[in-house]
Amino acid sequence: MNDQANPSSAERAAKLQGMGSSRKRVEDARFTQGKGNYVDDIKLPGMLFGDFARSSHAHARIVSINKEAALAVPGVIAILTAEDLKPLNLHYMPTLAGDVQAVLADEKVLFQNQEVAFVVAEDRYAAADAVELVEIEYEALPVVVDPFTAMDADAPVLREDIADKMEGAHGTRNHHNHIFYWQAGDKEGTDKAMAEAEVVVEELISYPRVHPSPLETCGCVASMDKVNGKLTIWGTFQAPHAVRTVASLITTIPEHNIRIISPDIGGGFGNKVGVYPGYICAAVASIVTGVPVKWVEDKIENLTSTAFARDYHMTGKIAATNEGKITGLACHVLADHGAFDACADPTQFPAGFFSICTGSYDIPVAHCGVDGVYTNKAPGGVAYRCSFRVTEAAYMLERMIDVLALKLGMDPAELRLKNFITKDQFPYTSALGWEYDSGDYHTAMEQAMKTVDYEKLRKEQAANRAAFTAGETRSLMGIGVAFFTEIVGAGPVKNCDILGLGMFDSCEIRIHPTGSAIARLGTISQGQGHATTFAQILATEIGLPAEDITVEEGDTDTAPYGLGTYGSRSTPVAGAATAMAGRKIRAKAQMIAAYLLEVHDDDVEWDVDRFQVKGNPEKFKTMKELAFAAYNQAIPGLEPGLEAVSYYDPPNMTYPYGAYICVVDVDVDTGVVDTRRFYALDDCGTRINPMIIEGQVHGGLTEALAIAMGQEIAYDEMGNVKGGSLMDYYIPTAVETPEWETDFTVTPSPHHPIGAKGVGESPNVGGVPAFSNAVNNAFAHFGLTHTQMPHDHWRVWKTAEKLGLTG
Amino acid sequence: MSKIKVEMTINGDKIEGSVEPRTLLIHFLREDLNLTGPHIGCDTSHCGACTIDLNGKSIKSCTVFAVQANGAEITTIESIAGADGTLHALQESFREHHGLQCGFCTPGMITRAHRLLQDNPNPTDSEIRYGISGNLCRCTGYQNIVKAIRVAAEQLNPAQEAAE
Numbered sequence: 001m002n003d004q005a006n007p008s009s010a011e012r013a014a015k016l017q018g019m020g021s022s023r024k025r026v027e028d029a030r031f032t033q034g035k036g037n038y039v040d041d042i043k044l045p046g047m048l049f050g051d052f053a054r055s056s057h058a059h060a061r062i063v064s065i066n067k068e069a070a071l072a073v074p075g076v077i078a079i080l081t082a083e084d085l086k087p088l089n090l091h092y093m094p095t096l097a098g099d100v101q102a103v104l105a106d107e108k109v110l111f112q113n114q115e116v117a118f119v120v121a122e123d124r125y126a127a128a129d130a131v132e133l134v135e136i137e138y139e140a141l142p143v144v145v146d147p148f149t150a151m152d153a154d155a156p157v158l159r160e161d162i163a164d165k166m167e168g169a170h171g172t173r174n175h176h177n178h179i180f181y182w183q184a185g186d187k188e189g190t191d192k193a194m195a196e197a198e199v200v201v202e203e204l205i206s207y208p209r210v211h212p213s214p215l216e217t218c219g220c221v222a223s224m225d226k227v228n229g230k231l232t233i234w235g236t237f238q239a240p241h242a243v244r245t246v247a248s249l250i251t252t253i254p255e256h257n258i259r260i261i262s263p264d265i266g267g268g269f270g271n272k273v274g275v276y277p278g279y280i281c282a283a284v285a286s287i288v289t290g291v292p293v294k295w296v297e298d299k300i301e302n303l304t305s306t307a308f309a310r311d312y313h314m315t316g317k318i319a320a321t322n323e324g325k326i327t328g329l330a331c332h333v334l335a336d337h338g339a340f341d342a343c344a345d346p347t348q349f350p351a352g353f354f355s356i357c358t359g360s361y362d363i364p365v366a367h368c369g370v371d372g373v374y375t376n377k378a379p380g381g382v383a384y385r386c387s388f389r390v391t392e393a394a395y396m397l398e399r400m401i402d403v404l405a406l407k408l409g410m411d412p413a414e415l416r417l418k419n420f421i422t423k424d425q426f427p428y429t430s431a432l433g434w435e436y437d438s439g440d441y442h443t444a445m446e447q448a449m450k451t452v453d454y455e456k457l458r459k460e461q462a463a464n465r466a467a468f469t470a471g472e473t474r475s476l477m478g479i480g481v482a483f484f485t486e487i488v489g490a491g492p493v494k495n496c497d498i499l500g501l502g503m504f505d506s507c508e509i510r511i512h513p514t515g516s517a518i519a520r521l522g523t524i525s526q527g528q529g530h531a532t533t534f535a536q537i538l539a540t541e542i543g544l545p546a547e548d549i550t551v552e553e554g555d556t557d558t559a560p561y562g563l564g565t566y567g568s569r570s571t572p573v574a575g576a577a578t579a580m581a582g583r584k585i586r587a588k589a590q591m592i593a594a595y596l597l598e599v600h601d602d603d604v605e606w607d608v609d610r611f612q613v614k615g616n617p618e619k620f621k622t623m624k625e626l627a628f629a630a631y632n633q634a635i636p637g638l639e640p641g642l643e644a645v646s647y648y649d650p651p652n653m654t655y656p657y658g659a660y661i662c663v664v665d666v667d668v669d670t671g672v673v674d675t676r677r678f679y680a681l682d683d684c685g686t687r688i689n690p691m692i693i694e695g696q697v698h699g700g701l702t703e704a705l706a707i708a709m710g711q712e713i714a715y716d717e718m719g720n721v722k723g724g725s726l727m728d729y730y731i732p733t734a735v736e737t738p739e740w741e742t743d744f745t746v747t748p749s750p751h752h753p754i755g756a757k758g759v760g761e762s763p764n765v766g767g768v769p770a771f772s773n774a775v776n777n778a779f780a781h782f783g784l785t786h787t788q789m790p791h792d793h794w795r796v797w798k799t800a801e802k803l804g805l806t807g
Numbered sequence: 808m809s810k811i812k813v814e815m816t817i818n819g820d821k822i823e824g825s826v827e828p829r830t831l832l833i834h835f836l837r838e839d840l841n842l843t844g845p846h847i848g849c850d851t852s853h854c855g856a857c858t859i860d861l862n863g864k865s866i867k868s869c870t871v872f873a874v875q876a877n878g879a880e881i882t883t884i885e886s887i888a889g890a891d892g893t894l895h896a897l898q899e900s901f902r903e904h905h906g907l908q909c910g911f912c913t914p915g916m917i918t919r920a921h922r923l924l925q926d927n928p929n930p931t932d933s934e935i936r937y938g939i940s941g942n943l944c945r946c947t948g949y950q951n952i953v954k955a956i957r958v959a960a961e962q963l964n965p966a967q968e969a970a971e
Contacts, residue, residue, distance in 0.1 A: 024905075028902040028907060029894075029902070031910030032894065033884065034885050034914040124834070214909070215945050216846070216911045217848075266910070267911060299849040391951065559943070578944075700948075725849070727920045728848045733939075733940040733943060734935070734937075735947075739950060740950055800967065804893065
């Protein structure tokens with residue numbers, strides 16, 4: 001037999017570059033040559049530029065707006081205010097959380113840098129000139145900055161538009177600045193567990209307000225074609241179809257006359273999920289002027305007005321036995337949502353999936369409750385590289401486990417191993433009602449500890465502590481352990497929707513006669529490499545080389561409806577749709593093959609890239625041959641063509657997990673924290689492209705470093721944003737970023753067609769507690785239980801000072 | 808506002824233009840010349856997405872007025888690849904070692920690395936890290952960028968020695 005003419009199954013599989021291959025990315029040729037097409041690269045004939053005049057106050061009544069001087073600037077076409085939008089009923093827009101948000105400030109402003117007037121001009125310089133000349137007179141009002149005082153009896157009324165509406169989108173509001181109370185679990189049982197416990201620990205764990213800050217800011221180009229009545233919006237949209245539906249609902253333009261296109265997106269990390277006033281204003285301006293209007297925010301606008309994340313103040317409480325067996329968990333959260341509730345969560349989950357807060361542990365009883373409040377800060381509450389509020393939950397729990405370990409005098413890793421859900425308990429239903437699909441936590445944790453030689457690290461730490469006490473060093477060694485379980489892939493339509501849109505996703509495949517293909521999905525890549533990885537899934541499923549499969553996303557006129565890319569949902573949901581659509585293609589191809597091979601459908605079997613006659617593999621038809629046959633053979637009972645579409649409604653979420661260990665050295669005299677080592681073991685189920693997975697982990701860990709060590713969108717007592725630019729907002733450079741060590745185990749999801757769970761957000765979920773635990777651990781022997789993030793030099797130095805360690 | 812004539816050599820081509828005195832070089836490149844490879848990421852000269860090569864130095868083109876570049880020699884990402892479309896070793900290496908994800912920082916990053924390797928053909932990892940510290944990336948965590956630059960340097964170096 002000629003081996004070259006008849007390559008083995010393995011050789012043929014390798015050529016496909018399907019799942020498991022570290023296939024190089026198809027996106028890179030254009031990006032490395034500066035040929036990407038991002039929204040600010042779009043240039044249309046006659047295009048105008050929009051720019052906002054923004055509020056200088058955090059809370060103030062607008063006494064008057066004088067546009068005269070601004071309108072006199074050469075090149076200025078129009079200036080929109082709330083008064084102009086009111087007749088169109090567009091001065092408010094619905095938020096993803098069932099609230100409304102002012103598109104342009106209506107009578108008063110509620111946060112600094114709120115959008116007040118939209119200037120439209122012939123170029124961006126004229127627009128910027130005019131913004132400075134829009135005269136807005138304010139009457140200052142008392143400001144609410146601290147969420148802990150938002151519900152004081154005498155707290156000022158922030159939202160006058162809903163002051164008398166005590167029934168909110170998520171139940172009864174019990175104060176004019178209250179948004180909702182949401183709870184899960186067994187309160188009575190948990191209280192009982194606390195009362196009867198041998199040991200109880202309690203701590204306020206705050207996760208400060210941060211911002212996803214992708215390198216590219218948010219923006220759009222809106223173009224109304226008055227001849228055919230079609231509105232096209234190119235924009236930085238992580239969920240283009242949802243944007244189309246929302247745009248149709250609020251503008252009353254029929255949905256088929258709206259086309260949303262997400263071009264290349266320069267990073268999203270949750271920032272680009274929401275609908276922002278700039279999009280509405282650009283669309284209105286284009287409808288009014290009849291020419292395209294571009295709006296692209298600058299970095300300061302990005303950091304101060306579109307989509308903050310976190311701002312969760314979590315009081316955690318754990319009950320345990322003296323031997324370290326956890327008997328109960330309670331958590332109350334005060335959630336600062338800013339001036340409008342614009343959180344990006346599935347409708348039924350106003351606090352996202354915070355109830356994943358029992359984490360990786362077999363905790364018999366638990367309760368969590370979340371109070372959302374309004375303050376004079378920017379709206380948002382997006383999932384910054386995480387599934388809805390999972391980062392917050394994991395941070396609270398993983399810090400609390402360390403607090404408990406300290407109380408018990410146990411090693412934090414040992415305490416975790418003692419309480420893990422065991423392999424044979426899966427599928428496991430948590431005390432708060434989630435059904436975990438699969439896991440083997442002990443193996444992952446033990447592999448992590450072995451790889452870093454955990455025992456040796458602890459011995460080294462003991463020596464370091466002795467040397468510090470003896471005055472031989474001014475540096476303290478900290479070891480941070482974190483073990484997280486994520487809940488991603490939202491989600492089952494039965495309980496997951498956004499604005500009533502079920503959170504399924506989709507893939508449509510067309511096989512061309514010559515055996516190449518195009519696949520279109522309802523998701524949109526922002527750097528994840530979908531064009532590469534989804535082709536790999538298909539290559540394995542349908543046996544055509546990945547390089548012959550084009551993946552296209554982001555154009556609502558061509559892509560099937562889907563809910564977009566965020567919450568690590570692309571692989572769990574759209575990846576499943578892709579596999580299922582591929583299987584439909586294969587099912588039809590099987591019938592074609594059987595016809596051509598003159599056997600019964602059941603007498604052919606699939607082998608990598610072909611159907612062969614069972615027991616006679618010499619007789620086969622490759623997928624490429626079958627593709628051609630689909631278009632040129634009249635096959636009885638079969639329609640011509642080879643296409644399929646799948647809308648995948650996931651039966652469950654997926655639950656990726658990981659074991660992270662971080663070693664830091666803290667200089668007590670400067671507060672500088674040096675990351676000596678960071679080891680990350682991730683289990684994301686089936687691995688589609690190991691190279692891309694590693695890249696995702698590197699990036700997510702770097703964002704975790706940023707959050708743990710420096711990021712904060714802080715406000716002063718007047719509601720002024722302190723540090724809303726990259727002058728102050730911390731983005732690590734290559735110098736501060738350590739080398740990452742990555743590792744993995746593979747525990748496929750049993751309910752996912754290819755067993756994949758999603759990985760993009762895991763490193764942020766696990767990375768932040770690992771860093772924070774390491775810093776806290778450095779001081780643990782001095783009695784420190786918890787110190788708040790971010791662990792920047794000043795805060796760490798203050799911690800050392802409070803403990804009497806500074807010189 | 809009155810306009811001023813400027814001339815410069817960009818990617819080997821003589822370019823003439825007329826700009827307001829306040830026009831930033833990045834806007835002149837992107838909007839007047841359609842060179843959209845260099846990007847705008849921040850307003851404070853921190854992110855480096857707009858990095859170009861001006862008279863043999865890496866500069867952030869959002870911090871320079873177009874008139875200041877009058878008479879200058881400029882290289883942008885658009886001319887890093889060969890005239891025949893062959894990718895530069897850096898571009899190949901970024902692809903090979905997954906040194907990019909969303910691609911937004913990539914043009915500035917490669918343009919910076921291109922200059923770095925001319926100034927220091929054999930950089931250590933820490934020299935690479937310091938050398939690109941004016942260019943922010945939110946996706947990759949830098950590790951694969953450092954690797955891509957190191958491998959490209961190794962590939963370019965023997966070629967340079969042979970040429971000498």
